[in-house]
Amino acid sequence: MHSDLIRKQYDFELEQKNAIASGANIPMVAITVVASAFSVIFLDYRYEHGALTCVFLAFALGGISAVCFSIFSIFRSFWNYEYQKLSSSLSLRQHFEELRNWHVANGRTDAEAKICAEADFSEYIDDRLIEAADWNGQNNLVRGNYLHRSAAAVALSVACFVPAALSYAYNKSTGEEKIHQVRILQPINPPPSSKDMSSAKPSTAPSQPTAAPAPAPATAPAVKPSGPPNLVFKGNSDLTKPSANTNLHRK
Secondary structure, eight states, X not given: OOHHHHHHHHXXXXXXXXXXXXXXXXXXXXXXXXXXXXXXXHHHOOOOSSHHHHHHHHHHHHHHHHXXXXXXXHHHTTSXXXXXXXXXXXXXXXXXXXXXXXHHHTTOOHHHHHHHHHHHHHHHHHHHHHHHHHHHHHHHHHHHHHHHHHHHHHHHHHHHHHHHHHHHHHXXXXXXXXXXXOOOSSOOOOOOOXXXXXXXXXXXXXXXXXXXXXXXXXXXXXXXXXXXXXXXOOOOTTOOOOOTTOOOOOO
């Protein structure tokens, strides 16, 4: 088989994964705008018994349902997907050495064993790339379908918003304006005038001796700074750290 074609297909599926993740930004922005617009007209509408209110509710509820379906589709385009890739470079090198040692153990010279190991290793890489590309391609196909449904649902919600907005505008233009009535429950007492304040006699209460000021408390010693707390992050405490003296690989 053509190894270059297999590698290109593998790289394409990984790039397609990133493209799908980036393509979800446009429906998410559209959902935010349309949902905000629907919430404004839905709450500010003057509900009355009539055909206009029925038309408004039909299109408004239809548009909101489409927005909800679009949100669900975007969520499903990201949730519960696992992708495959080649093993670590250390594991691949270890597998190549195992192949070479196996050919040496079967009576081949070092040069012949190396050539045979390279052929077997190339076939092994092609098989793993085909497996990963096929698995990743199925995930991208499902995710792309959900993303397409989300965009179509947003377009449907916009189509429902246009007649709903026209009904809202007609309802606002023909409806009676709200009259706000203000009632004063208790009269507000005016502040005393300056003449009344000047005519008031000062109190003739006997003056009391001024107490001696209390001595200032001793200044407490400054608390020794303890430093900032440790940062907390989520991770796997069972990860094996790679070392130059071991063949273990990262989990």
